[in-house]
Amino acid sequence: MGEQKINILYVDDEVHNLNAFKASFRRIFNVYTAESAEVALGILSVESINIIITDQRMPVMTGIEFLESILLDYPDPIRMLLTGYSDINAVIDAINKGQVYLYITKPWQEDELRINIERAFEVFSLRKENKELTEKLLMINQQLEFMLRQKLIS
């Protein structure tokens, strides 16, 4: 880990937030930005995104609604929500439903957000690795079983 650059999609209707995010993180991460849920969907369909960060308050669709809408098609990226303190109950509900992994209160601090992105990426990687290792072990065990059975027959 650490070698790989993390692919982040940041969704926010306020362009200056997108710019500030890019300015802070483009050297550390691969940053993709979207001004709306629609643009974000387009990016998700072509890029392999590890972490999705979205603002909660957006005009057409809220951040939680957006994350809920992509859950079936893109279950793997870790989903983070940026929100004000006033929305906390809705956020906790969304976390319990599995739509949101983590929330960050606005305005975000660069160090805090960076640490949380790195932690979230570890979870992404661990889950993926777990799946791959389990599959590999299953395959090898099947091979082993097959060979042992052949040996018994012969």
Add this chain to the structure above:
Amino acid sequence: MTEQEFINVLYVDDEVHNLNSFKAGFRRKFNVFTAESAIEGRKILETEDIHIIITDQRMPVTTGIEFLESIIPDFPDPIRILLTGYADITAVIDAINRGKVYRYLQKPWMEEELRINIEKSYEVYALRKANKQLTEDLIVANKELEALLKQNLHP
């Protein structure tokens, strides 16, 4: 994932009423161990298989960060959560790195939020452990397979 398993949580705080309210809030969901000091906390670590350590930062003899830093060599695996009154993370970020703090939460903690953080932290603990075990199992299985193949080639 692994929701059947009980999560062993150690909570360290010099204020007994905090320990009690933690126990009241979580004893039905987790296996809760409490300690009033760093020394007591270490004793519990020596006898119990603790998954998550939660500690208050402000304690009289040893601070939370000092406690977490001191146990890293002997107990590197539990996930460490710090409870702190600081609103500004930049003030504690260096300490967070030194004590390998996984999460820090502001006091007073909200029960729901702390529960979510404990569960998320446990997922990381369990995945790290599982992946290590899977990697070891894979090495063993590969060796067995290799040995069998060799036997088949030279019966």
